[in-house]
Amino acid sequence: MPQPDHISKLGVPDRSELDADLQQVFVKCVDKLGYVPNVLSAYSLRPQRLRNFMSIYNEIMLSPSGLSKLEREMVAVVVSSANRCYYCLVAHGAAVRQLSGDPELGEMLALNYRVADLDPRQRLMMDFAWKLTTTPHLVDDSDRDALSQQGLSTEDIFDLAETVAFFNLSNRMASAMEIIPNSEYHTMMRGEANNASG
Numbered sequence: 001m002p003q004p005d006h007i008s009k010l011g012v013p014d015r016s017e018l019d020a021d022l023q024q025v026f027v028k029c030v031d032k033l034g035y036v037p038n039v040l041s042a043y044s045l046r047p048q049r050l051r052n053f054m055s056i057y058n059e060i061m062l063s064p065s066g067l068s069k070l071e072r073e074m075v076a077v078v079v080s081s082a083n084r085c086y087y088c089l090v091a092h093g094a095a096v097r098q099l100s101g102d103p104e105l106g107e108m109l110a111l112n113y114r115v116a117d118l119d120p121r122q123r124l125m126m127d128f129a130w131k132l133t134t135t136p137h138l139v140d141d142s143d144r145d146a147l148s149q150q151g152l153s154t155e156d157i158f159d160l161a162e163t164v165a166f167f168n169l170s171n172r173m174a175s176a177m178e179i180i181p182n183s184e185y186h187t188m189m190r191g192e193a194n195n196a197s198g
Contacts, residue, residue, distance in 0.1 A: 008042035009178040018044055025054070035182050039087065039170070042179045060166050066156035067163070070099040071122060075129045075163045077109040082133040085171035090181035092167075097189035106189075121150040125160060132164045 015026055015036075022044060029036045043050040061072050073095040080088035093106035100106075108116040113126045124146055132139055147157050173179075 003183075004178075004180050006178075006180055007038045008045070008180075010042070010045060012041045013044055015041075015044075019047055022047060022050060033184075035184055037091065038179050038182050039091070039174065042174075042177050056166065060159075060163055065159045066153055067125075067159050070096065071125060072159075072163050073099055074105075074109055074113075074122065074126065075160065076167045077106060078113050078126045078129045079133050079164055079167040080171055081110050081113065082130055083168065083171040083175070085174050087174040087179045087181045088167065088171050090185045094185040094188040101189075103189050121152070124150050125152075128160060129164045132161065133168055 015023060018026075026036045026040070029040065040050060040054070043053050061069065065072070067075075073092050076088060076092040077096055080092060089110050093110050096106040096109060097103050105116060109126070113130070118126065128139075128143055128147060131143065144157055147160070148154075152160065
């Protein structure tokens with residue numbers, strides 16, 4: 001059964017009507033990925049918010065950190081699982097599959113991260129992401145101390161918390177607008193899964 005064919009229930013502007021800098025971003029997406037992520041199209045309804053969104057996304061997800069790119073994508077999936085955010089589960093689940101080379105890890109993190117065979121550091125990071133998302137008022141010194149004992153620096157804990165917070169924002173916007181994931185995400189890294197089971 002195909003998913004709905006809209007990008008956002010709030011609609012998206014015609015790309016040709018966007019400012020030149022944003023049109024160039026979309027051209028770069030097509031050149032690099034083959035498509036424009038639907039979240040960017042949805043955010044283009046408010047052009048300056050799109051610029052802000054891209055800036056903070058790039059800072060959180062791509063800048064130097066004690067958290068690897070894969071770990072930050074894993075956090076995105078666990079947060080999105082807690083929030084049941086369809087767009088982000090599909091998009092970031094695909095990123096986890098791509099970065100890890102493991103076609104099963106994204107699904108385990110999406111459905112129940114506790115079944116994944118994670119190392120103690122990553123397990124604690126996912127526990128923290130889940131807790132900060134579902135019961136933020138219960139986060140206390142014991143959580144921060146546990147992360148420190150697993151080798152996370154003060155800056156790493158900051159980065160982890162900010163990643164969790166960002167995806168809570170992103171999930172709520174995606175759900176409010178009912179952003180539908182690009183179809184390309186569904187097939188990324190699926191060939192390996194098919195070969196393994198065949």
